[in-house]
Amino acid sequence: MLSKKTKYALHALTYLGKHREEKAVLIHDIAEEHGISHKFLENILLELKKAGMLGSKKGKGGGYYLIKEPQDIPLSKVIRLLDGPIALLPCVSLNYYEPCAECKSEAECGINKVMIQVRDETLKILENKTLQDILEK
Template sequence: MLSKKTQYAFHALVHLAENVDKGPILISEIAQEKNISIKFLENILLELKNAGILGSKKGKGGGYYLMRPPKEIALAKIIRLLDGPIALLPCVSLNYYERCENCRDEAVCGLNEVMGKVRDSALKILENKTLKDILTRN
């Protein structure tokens, strides 16, 4: 399961994407709209900003905004940033690989093989679906 942090991030990003034309959006607005603790959300948005996904403006009339169009922000990127590996096992993770401590040889480990397939099938979706794809349907 994705952490609350990542879940909140997705909802916040959706709100930002649905209001791209309205200039910078307040943290407090997002928090209220999406029912998220404002202080917790603050940290999350900051992290997204430091990763180059969001931009911000301070002071009156300030707030957060997307640095790129929604269709260029892949879901996988957000998950990896805030949650870490997408794979179910460290030994099949592309970005957070760790050697398996419990098997002798990953090259012949059947678990490794199957979990690699699960990773691929998830990535096929998460690398290609973007913020644009998770906006509210009407």
């Protein structure tokens, strides 16, 4: 399951996508719309910004805005940023690889092999679904 962080991020991105004609949207407005803690959401927007998905403007009249087209923001990117690996096992993660303690040899591990296939199929889905798909509803 997605963490609340990722869920909130998706809601925020959706909100920003719906208000693209506006210069900047306030954290406050997004937080209120979805009943999310202002401060918690702030941290999440910060992360999205650092990852290059959002732009922001400081000072009075400032706020956040999308700096990419919705079709260029795949779910895989949002999930990886806030939740970490998409793979089901650390030993098959492309972005967060770690060996599995209970596994003597990856080369001989059948679980590893199958999970690589699952990962590849899952990625196909999550890389193809984008914010655009959410906005189209």
